[in-house]
Amino acid sequence: MVSILVTGGDGQLAMCFRDIESNFPNFEFTYKNSSELDISNFESVSKLFKDKAFDWCINCAAYTHVDKAEVDSERAFEVNQIGAKNLALMCKANSVKLIHISTDFVFNGTKSFAYSETDDTDPIGVYGLSKLKGEQEIIKYHDAHFIIRTSWLYSEHGNNFMKTMIKLSKTKNHLKVIVDQIGTPTYATDLAQAILDIVKKNPINYGLYHYSNEGVASWYDFAKAIFKEKQVILNITPIKSIDYQTAADRPHFSVLDKTKIRTNLHIETPYWRDSLIKAIRKNNE
Numbered sequence: 001m002v003s004i005l006v007t008g009g010d011g012q013l014a015m016c017f018r019d020i021e022s023n024f025p026n027f028e029f030t031y032k033n034s035s036e037l038d039i040s041n042f043e044s045v046s047k048l049f050k051d052k053a054f055d056w057c058i059n060c061a062a063y064t065h066v067d068k069a070e071v072d073s074e075r076a077f078e079v080n081q082i083g084a085k086n087l088a089l090m091c092k093a094n095s096v097k098l099i100h101i102s103t104d105f106v107f108n109g110t111k112s113f114a115y116s117e118t119d120d121t122d123p124i125g126v127y128g129l130s131k132l133k134g135e136q137e138i139i140k141y142h143d144a145h146f147i148i149r150t151s152w153l154y155s156e157h158g159n160n161f162m163k164t165m166i167k168l169s170k171t172k173n174h175l176k177v178i179v180d181q182i183g184t185p186t187y188a189t190d191l192a193q194a195i196l197d198i199v200k201k202n203p204i205n206y207g208l209y210h211y212s213n214e215g216v217a218s219w220y221d222f223a224k225a226i227f228k229e230k231q232v233i234l235n236i237t238p239i240k241s242i243d244y245q246t247a248a249d250r251p252h253f254s255v256l257d258k259t260k261i262r263t264n265l266h267i268e269t270p271y272w273r274d275s276l277i278k279a280i281r282k283n284n285e
């Protein structure tokens with residue numbers, strides 16, 4: 001059996017591992033939620049690794065409140081930087097391979113074609129900076145890592161854009177949605193599948209990879225597609241970011257180039273609208 005630790009065990013992405021784990025009968029999963037394992041606490045991370053042997057650690061734990069991070073930066077860095085470092089140190093000490101999830105928000109969004117792994121990072125908010133520092137700690141402390149940057153995660157679990165739009169459509173007949181932020185919606189179940197495919201292949205070409213669904217969209221396009229698939233008729237007005245003030249700035253463009261993960265690890269990247277159809281069907285079940 002391949003023993004896999006999943007941190008942040010009650011979060012959106014971790015829930016997607018729970019959904020598909022039965023497709024991987026040779027994998028044994030140990031999920032730890034934030035109250036069972038605080039990754040920012042070195043002693044509790046160290047104790048867990050002493051108590052149980054793992055082959056892989058998939059770090060789904062993160063401080064993900066992008067706006068709140070602007071005023072709560074200490075905690076964002078404790079979780080996203082120090083937490084990543086703690087896991088890297090313990091994985092290194094116990095010969096555990098580490099898969100860590102990072103974000104498109106490490107980029108400033110001024111490019112107009114897809115970001116590759118070699119592009120310069122320049123986060124424009126605390127969340128993005130804390131995630132970038134987490135990547136750097138892992139690279140510094142543990143060679144056997146896959147850092148996977150992803151974007152715009154959604155699924156039938158947790159709080160995400162798809163679920164928010166569906167909920168709002170039940171009470172509103174008019175919505176304003178941002179049109180000048182361009183990225184790629186990513187079905188979190190596709191990401192979970194891609195990660196477990198990596199574990200199954202057990203490759204040795206470690207490093208930094210980009211993974212999202214294929215294609216591009218604005219939040220406006222994403223909302224339109226959600227309502228089309230849901231067969232909901234609703235007025236949607238496209239608005240600019242400047243007319244929807246948030247505590248944190250977001251990159252205007254954060255499409256990720258997936259060539260490396262497709263070529264080096266042979267991981268498929270489904271088209272975002274095909275995956276949205278699957279997610280909506282699942283959400284209706």
Ligand SMILES: NC(=O)c1ccc[n+]([C@@H]2O[C@H](COP(=O)([O-])OP(=O)(O)OC[C@H]3O[C@@H](n4cnc5c(N)ncnc54)[C@H](OP(=O)(O)O)[C@@H]3O)[C@@H](O)[C@H]2O)c1
Nearest residue numbers: 008010011012013034038039061062064101103150152153
């Ligand atoms: N969601 C997106 O659009 C998106 C986009 C790009 C990248 N990502 C990255 O993808 C990964 C998964 O995101 P997600 O959408 O699954 O986020 P999520 O639903 O917010 O899940 C994160 C989980 O981490 C837990 N957590 C927070 N602090 C922790 C700590 N100190 N120790 C252990 N667990 C802790 C949270 O628990 P509590 O709720 O109890 O605090 C939560 O269950 C993250 O690394 C995120 O940065 C997400």
